[in-house]
Amino acid sequence: MRFDPPLISATLVQRYKRFLFDAVLPDGTPFTGSCPNTGSMRGLTTPGSKIWVSEHDSPTRKYRHMFEMIEVGDETIGINTGLPNRLAEEAIRAGLIPSLANYPVIQREQKYGRNSRIDFLLSGKGLPNAYVEVKNVHFSREPKLAEFPDTVTKRGAKHLEELGDMAEAGHRAVMIYLIQRHDCESFRICTDLDPLYALAFERAKARGVEAYAVRCRVSPMAIEPAGLVPILG
Structure with a gap:
């Protein structure tokens, strides 16, 4: 499956309350998004990590951005349990x-x-x-x-x-x-x-x-x- 529109990069600040995360866009803009993974995500929530998020402009969504991937070392790892x-x-x-x-x-x-x-x-x-x-x-x-x-x-x-x-x-x-x-x-x-x-x-x-x-x-x-x-x- 391909991502359309393409994912955008950000820097993870924190993932919390199971459903939420805070991050910062490359231009320095902070934002809160939804995390489509309610599990422990052990080893995949380190603050400062590069992450990839999808962007949605549906009026029914509370948060515009959704956490999709995180980079750990040289590996990109998908975290969305809906996929x-x-x-x-x-x-x-x-x-x-x-x-x-x-x-x-x-x-x-x-x-x-x-x-x-x-x-x-x-x-x-x-x-x-x-x-x-x-x-x-x-x-x-x-x-x-x-x-x-x-x-x-x-x-x-x-x-x-x-x-x-x-x-x-x-x-x-x-x-x-x-x-x-x-x-x-x-x-x-x-x-x-x-x-x-x-x-x-x-x-x-x-x-x-x-x-x-x-x-x-x-x-x-x-x-x-x-x-x-x-x-x-």
């Missing part, structure tokens, strides 16, 4: 996840499980339905290694349990970890920050849930799925 579903769909349609490439029908936000909605329901003649959940990933503590989650996520564990139910009911159940950075060559579940999620992941795999990790090329011009990386045990 992974779109990027995962691009990856599926482009055949980057070979086991899902033959599904002709992709439906978004379908009801399933325990009063939940699945990110995608894939279907096709002669194919088992595939229930696909997508998680955003941008956390990295070791070179070339992406990790999820970066904090406790009871909701994430619930999703794994519901996917397991689908697998045991005879459907395909798939978890896609969408990595909004390109410097990571492998992926791992973060057992120390959320051991219960790690247990839920192992239980889900044992019940037949498939898992894939897709990294992206990220730049202020575009974010593009780049292919699978291995999931480490």
Whole structure:
């Protein structure tokens, strides 16, 4: 996906109240914007960092600017949790996840499980339905290694349990970890920050849930799925 209009650069002052951030434009103009990521954003909120923001002039928006990316060292990292579903769909349609490439029908936000909605329901003649959940990933503590989650996520564990139910009911159940950075060559579940999620992941795999990790090329011009990386045990 390409950004149109292009993103603009700024310097981060602070991210706070989960939904907000303060920054300064290159000409020195300070502003407050919305942060489309309510998670911990561990390691991605350092004051003084160069960030990239989108600009919106809709009269219904309270804040004109939205936080999209941050630069950490030489890497540009996407933080917008509203984008992974779109990027995962691009990856599926482009055949980057070979086991899902033959599904002709992709439906978004379908009801399933325990009063939940699945990110995608894939279907096709002669194919088992595939229930696909997508998680955003941008956390990295070791070179070339992406990790999820970066904090406790009871909701994430619930999703794994519901996917397991689908697998045991005879459907395909798939978890896609969408990595909004390109410097990571492998992926791992973060057992120390959320051991219960790690247990839920192992239980889900044992019940037949498939898992894939897709990294992206990220730049202020575009974010593009780049292919699978291995999931480490």
